[in-house]
Amino acid sequence: MTRPLAAQFLPHNQLQRLLDTLHHSGHKVYGPQLRDDAITYAPLATTDQLPLGIEDHHAPGSYRLQQNGTQHWFDWLSTPQGIKPLLFKPRETLWHATRDATGAIHFTDPASSAEKIAVIGLRACDLAALKLQDQHFLSVEHTPDPFYTERRRHLFIVAINCTRAAATCFCTSTGDGPKCDVNNSAADIAMTELDSGFIIMAGSAQGTHIIEQLALNDADEAQLNEATQREANAIQQQRSVPSQNMRDTLFAALDHPQWDDVASRCLSCGNCTAVCPSCFCYSEQAEPQLDGSSTEQTREWDSCFTQGHSYMHGITVRHDTKLRYRQWLTHKFAGWHDQYGRSGCTGCGRCISWCPAGIDIIDELTLLSTDKGVADDA
Numbered sequence: 001m002t003r004p005l006a007a008q009f010l011p012h013n014q015l016q017r018l019l020d021t022l023h024h025s026g027h028k029v030y031g032p033q034l035r036d037d038a039i040t041y042a043p044l045a046t047t048d049q050l051p052l053g054i055e056d057h058h059a060p061g062s063y064r065l066q067q068n069g070t071q072h073w074f075d076w077l078s079t080p081q082g083i084k085p086l087l088f089k090p091r092e093t094l095w096h097a098t099r100d101a102t103g104a105i106h107f108t109d110p111a112s113s114a115e116k117i118a119v120i121g122l123r124a125c126d127l128a129a130l131k132l133q134d135q136h137f138l139s140v141e142h143t144p145d146p147f148y149t150e151r152r153r154h155l156f157i158v159a160i161n162c163t164r165a166a167a168t169c170f171c172t173s174t175g176d177g178p179k180c181d182v183n184n185s186a187a188d189i190a191m192t193e194l195d196s197g198f199i200i201m202a203g204s205a206q207g208t209h210i211i212e213q214l215a216l217n218d219a220d221e222a223q224l225n226e227a228t229q230r231e232a233n234a235i236q237q238q239r240s241v242p243s244q245n246m247r248d249t250l251f252a253a254l255d256h257p258q259w260d261d262v263a264s265r266c267l268s269c270g271n272c273t274a275v276c277p278s279c280f281c282y283s284e285q286a287e288p289q290l291d292g293s294s295t296e297q298t299r300e301w302d303s304c305f306t307q308g309h310s311y312m313h314g315i316t317v318r319h320d321t322k323l324r325y326r327q328w329l330t331h332k333f334a335g336w337h338d339q340y341g342r343s344g345c346t347g348c349g350r351c352i353s354w355c356p357a358g359i360d361i362i363d364e365l366t367l368l369s370t371d372k373g374v375a376d377d378a
């Protein structure tokens with residue numbers, strides 16, 4: 001058995017070597033970059049493209065970037081969509097069918113688009129959400145999704161430990177962060193950024209192989225202490241879920257008056273589900289040619305907030321915003337316990353920042369946990 005690598009030190013000016021090593025091992029590397037006043041993942045060739053000295057500030061319905069005067073590349077906390085669009089594409093073709101001259105129909109699978117991808121920048125909440133998406137898409141109880149499975153197999157992850165917390169973060173209370181558990185997560189490598197470089201650790205044999213090629217020195221005690229101190233800044237968070245298991249509370253609160261209150265503010269826009277790293281709903285469409293010569297079956301992200309998502313046999317089951325919001329929250333925080341053994345929320349706070357109405361799920365969960373209205377159900 002290979003001995004696990006000790007924590008090592010990667011100087012800032014050698015991060016490019018890590019990127020080059022990933023490129024040389026056949027990966028297309030994605031990393032955080034400034035686009036349209038947000039930090040998003042995009043193909044990354046050099047460290048010059050990274051967001052230097054930029055931190056993100058979050059509040060209900062608000063996301064702002066600010067220079068902080070440091071030489072850090074990873075002082076931001078969350079990208080609007082994490083890596084969900086890289087694994088579970090917003091829109092893709094599932095199959096084609098064509099009719100030949102004899103009238104026979106031929107089905108074809110789209111060519112596999114999976115390439116080796118390495119992503120640098122994921123946080124502990126993102127890794128936990130990835131585990132949830134794996135549980136869903138790779139499940140053997142359901143048929144594993146071949147598109148997701150192929151992309152997931154080719155994914156290499158360089159995770160970053162958070163060294164600050166946004167006002168919307170609550171991963172401490174969901175038990176998913178803020179530090180990446182390098183031995184028990186999808187991270188191949190996990191790093192903590194210091195003033196002069198990174199503490200770098202391997203989380204998989206592949207990660208070990210990449211780090212070994214860098215021929216680094218072990219981190220010294222001062223560097224490890226600096227990392228511990230910086231990581232501690234992320235633990236104190238302003239928000240927390242009332243309980244890690246709200247299943248019984250929410251199922252007992254289906255007639256709570258708070259659902260009417262939140263429905264009066266919610267726009268049913270679906271932003272919360274689009275940015276949520278664990279949401280996985282989609283819809284399928286057939287797109288036939290008018291002459292009947294071929295058709296294409298596509299799928300695209302859907303949301304429990306759309307009218308069509310609950311359309312069955314001529315009826316939209318969840319016909320108003322109250323029912324849709326209740327579906328989103330009770331599925332995420334109650335139904336998931338029955339389906340996946342835990343809640344579907346990893347405390348990233350994205351749905352709070354990107355809700356145009358500034359709806360804060362922590363406030364909603366807290367109000368729904370009070371017994372106002374629940375007694376009527378007893």
Ligand code: SF4
Pocket residue numbers: 129272275276277278332344345346347348349350351352361
């Ligand atoms: S429900 Fe909100 S806070 Fe929880 S994982 Fe989804 S986007 Fe993040």
Ligand code: SF4
Pocket residue numbers: 265266267268269270271272273305354355356357358359
């Ligand atoms: S909670 Fe906010 S983001 Fe979600 S559907 Fe309602 S208005 Fe849109």
